[in-house]
Structures are given as C-alpha cells and as structure tokens.
Amino acid sequence: MPAASADDRRLQDVAESLRGRFGDAVVETFLGKDGLIVRLRPARLREALTFLKENQGFNALQDIIALDNMKRGPAGLGPAGPRFEVLYQLYRFPEGLRLRLSVEAAEGEELDSAQPVYKSADWAEREAYDMFGIRFAGHPDLRRIYLPDDFEGFPLRKDFPLEGTKRGL
Amino acid sequence: MTDADKKESFFLTKADQFITWAMKNSLWPFGSGLACCAIEMIATAAARYDISRFGMELFRASPRQADLFIVAGTVTNKMAPVVRRLWEQMPDPKWVVAMGNCAIGGGPFPTYSVLQGVDKIIPVDVFVAGCPPTPQGLLHGLMTLQDKIAHMHPTQEILKPHARRIR
Numbered sequence: 001m002p003a004a005s006a007d008d009r010r011l012q013d014v015a016e017s018l019r020g021r022f023g024d025a026v027v028e029t030f031l032g033k034d035g036l037i038v039r040l041r042p043a044r045l046r047e048a049l050t051f052l053k054e055n056q057g058f059n060a061l062q063d064i065i066a067l068d069n070m071k072r073g074p075a076g077l078g079p080a081g082p083r084f085e086v087l088y089q090l091y092r093f094p095e096g097l098r099l100r101l102s103v104e105a106a107e108g109e110e111l112d113s114a115q116p117v118y119k120s121a122d123w124a125e126r127e128a129y130d131m132f133g134i135r136f137a138g139h140p141d142l143r144r145i146y147l148p149d150d151f152e153g154f155p156l157r158k159d160f161p162l163e164g165t166k167r168g169l
Numbered sequence: 170m171t172d173a174d175k176k177e178s179f180f181l182t183k184a185d186q187f188i189t190w191a192m193k194n195s196l197w198p199f200g201s202g203l204a205c206c207a208i209e210m211i212a213t214a215a216a217r218y219d220i221s222r223f224g225m226e227l228f229r230a231s232p233r234q235a236d237l238f239i240v241a242g243t244v245t246n247k248m249a250p251v252v253r254r255l256w257e258q259m260p261d262p263k264w265v266v267a268m269g270n271c272a273i274g275g276g277p278f279p280t281y282s283v284l285q286g287v288d289k290i291i292p293v294d295v296f297v298a299g300c301p302p303t304p305q306g307l308l309h310g311l312m313t314l315q316d317k318i319a320h321m322h323p324t325q326e327i328l329k330p331h332a333r334r335i336r
Contacts, residue, residue, distance in 0.1 A: 147282065148247045155281045164281025 010097060011036040014056050021051060035098030042103040046112040046138075049088065049101070053117055058090040058099055061118035065089065066128040070158040082106040084134055088114065105134060113139040131156035184324045192236075192262065193318040196311075199235035199259065200228035201252075204242025206269040206301040218304040223311060232258040237314075238291070239307075243271035244284040256291045264318070266310055267293045270300045 008031055015029040015036055025048075027039040040048055052058040065087040082104040090099040105111050113136035114121035125136045126145040133154035136142060144151060153160055198220075202210060214220045214228060229235040232255045244252055256265065267287050270276035273296050275285035287293060294317060297310035 146247075151246075153281075160281070162281070163279050 007095070007097060010095065011099070014052075014097075014099065017056065018048065018051070022048060032100070035100060037100045037102065039102045042105060042109075042111055045101075045103050046114065046117060049114050049117045052090060052099065052101070056092070057095075058092045058097075060091040060093060061114060061120045061124070062089045062091050064114070064121060064124035064128055066132045066134055066156075068132060068156065068158045082109070084132060086111060086128065086134065110135045110137040112137055113142075115139050130154070133157065185322050186319075188323045189319050189321050192321075192323070193315040194224040196223070196225045196237040196264070196314075197227050197229055197235045198225055198237040198239050199232050199255070200230060201239060201255065202241045203244060203248065203252075204269075204271060206241035206271070209301045209304055209307060210239055210241045210268065213304040213307045218308065220308070220311075223308075223315070225311065232256070233260065235259055236263045238263065238265045239268050240265065240272040240287045240291075240293075241268040243276065243278060244287050244290075245282050246284055247282070249284045249290055252287065253290045262321075262323070264294045264314055265291055266295045266297060266307075266314060268297045268307060268310070269302055270298060273298060276300060 011031060015038065018029065018038060019026050022040070022044055025041045025044040027041060029036065029038045031037070038048075049061075067085040067087070068083060069081065069085055070083055084105045084107070086103050086105060088101040088103075090101065091097070092099070103111065111134065113125060115125060115136070116138060122140070123145060125139055126142060128134045129136065129142055130144045130146055131154060143149070147155070153165055155164070200210075202208075212218060214226060220226050225237070232238070236259060238256055238259060240252065256263075265287075267273050271278065271283070272287045275283050277300070279285070284290065295310045295314045297306055299306050302310070
C-alpha cells in the first residue's frame with residue numbers, strides 16, 4: 001500500500017478536527033480519490049461550513065450539487081433514506097485540497113443556506129431550488145435562475161416527465 | 170420628344186416581377202445565432218461560401234433593419250417570447266428561415282425546456298434540415314426562399330388591401 005501523500009495527511013487532519021468539533025453530527029468521513037468526503041447531519045451544516053472556511057482554510061465553495069435519490073429505498077436499489085442529497089464542493093487554495101460535504105434532506109425539509117458563509121452559494125442554491133425544489137433557509141433571494149419564473153414543477157426530480165408537463169411548449 | 174429621348178433604353182416588365190426581383194436579391198438577414206447552427210451561418214457569410222453572391226451579406230444587429238429572420242439554433246422556452254418579439258419588430262415584408270433540426274422541431278431535445286419547433290410561435294417560410302445544416306444547405310434554403318419570393322404578388326397588396334397576403 002502506497003504511503004499517504006502530504007495532501008492526504010492534511011485532509012486526515014481536517015477530518016479529525018471536524019470529528020472533534022462536531023462529534024456525532026459527523027456521520028462518516030473517508031478519503032475519496034478526489035479529496036475528503038464528509039457526511040454530515042444537516043442540523044449543523046452552516047456551523048460546519050463556517051468552521052471549514054474560517055478555521056480550516058477552505059476558502060472557496062466551488063459548487064453545490066443536488067441529487068434525487070428517490071429510486072433507492074425498499075422498492076429501489078439501495079438502503080432507504082431521505083430523498084435528496086446535497087453536496088458542497090469546497091476547495092482550499094493554494095494547497096489545492098478538496099473536501100466534499102454531503103448532507104441529506106427529506107422532501108419539504110429546509111437546509112440552512114450557505115450564502116452567508118460563501119457568497120458563491122447564492123446562485124448555486126438557486127439552481128438547486130430551480131431544478132429540485134430544495135429550499136434553503138436564510139437565502140436572500142431564493143427564486144428560479146434558469147427556468148422561466150412561471151415554470152411549474154422541478155424538472156430534475158426523478159418523477160418529473162422528461163418532455164415536461166406541457167410537452168416542451 | 171427629342172431625338173435624344175428616343176435613344177434612351179428601356180425595358181418592359183411586370184411590376185410584380187420587378188418588385189420581387191429587387192426584394193429577393195437584397196435580403197437583409199437578422200443575425201440571430203441561438204446555438205451551434207450560428208457557426209454554420211457565420212461560415213455561410215464568410216469568404217468561402219460568400220453569401221454576398223445573393224446580396225444577403227448585410228447581417229443586421231437590429232431586427233428593425235432586417236427582413237430575413239434566420240432562426241439558427243435551439244429555441245428554449247425562456248427565449249421563445251424574445252424570438253417572437255424580435256420577429257414582431259421586423260418591418261414587413263419579412264421572411265423566416267428555420268435553420269437546423271432544433272428550430273424545426275426541437276431536434277435532439279424533446280425536453281421540458283426547449284420549444285418543439287419555432288413555427289409554433291412565428292410563421293416559417295423555409296425549413297433547412299441538418300444538425301447543423303452545412304453552409305451549402307443553408308444557401309439552398311435561401312435560394313428556395315428566393316424562388317418563393319419571386320412567386321409573390323406584392324402589387325396585389327396595393328390593389329386589394331384587404332386580400333390576404335400571399336406568402
């Protein structure tokens with residue numbers, strides 16, 4: 001087994017300090033091939049983002065990715081769980097370290113907005129709302145970003161018809 | 170009449186033929202690239218394919234100065250009201266070419282966000298198929314449009330204002 005690289009050791013330190021600070025709220029941490037992956041309980045999301053930004057030097061939120069895991073669960077392929085998963089892709093410059101924070105949200109459940117911590121979360125959260133209908137508490141202007149304002153439904157949800165409710169018109 | 174007057178040359182034609190000849194040979198396209206088809210439209214306008222052979226080289230940035238709307242690319246539902254409004258801003262007489270499969274019928278995007286054919290919002294004169302159409306394809310479509318204009322009867326609109334315009 002190859003020795004852990006300097007980057008991996010730094011990320012392990014971040015994982016340790018997250019576990020030390022947030023205890024049980026950290027569900028799981030592991031090193032993926034593209035950085036550290038941390039699964040977190042949503043209750044302490046904003047606190048964790050603030051901690052990572054101000055104490056651990058993760059100075060950029062590169063993207064917010066939402067997933068609809070509707071197809072998993074008893075009828076689907078995997079274990080049951082909340083419907084949505086939201087990933088926060090963080091970056092530490094100039095070391096080039098990456099950290100992916102993963103939280104889960106049930107349908108209708110609000111997540112804390114990351115916008116007060118990272119300004120780049122503004123449009124990213126609007127996109128997640130536009131496509132999945134995930135709401136973020138504390139976002140200054142949570143409205144659609146890509147689709148027309150009068151669009152009905154959230155098209156990247158698994159139960160949304162591909163051709164739309166009005167057949168593309 | 171003087172002798173000099175008798176030597177002036179002249180030709181006889183029908184008003185319709187003369188007007189349509191003038192219209193079809195100086196179409197002013199509206200440069201409306203919406204997606205990748207615009208690249209082929211630009212290539213058509215460049216030296217190799219040379220759209221100025223047809224008197225169409227003057228791509229305008231304003232619909233008010235154009236009479237040919239080449240809808241080059243995917244029309245999304247969000248863009249559709251804009252396309253409709255641009256078309257309304259063009260002065261008559263005006264023509265529309267739907268360039269590429271997206272503008273014709275949504276192309277490879279049968280989705281919630283794409284208008285399934287620009288003819289749902291504006292009248293289209295010529296459809297140019299392809300993904301994207303080659304410059305030759307677009308030129309063929311434009312020559313087809315010229316043929317169509319040549320068969321118009323613009324004087325009918327003056328003589329019979331209430332008659333439906335022949336397209």
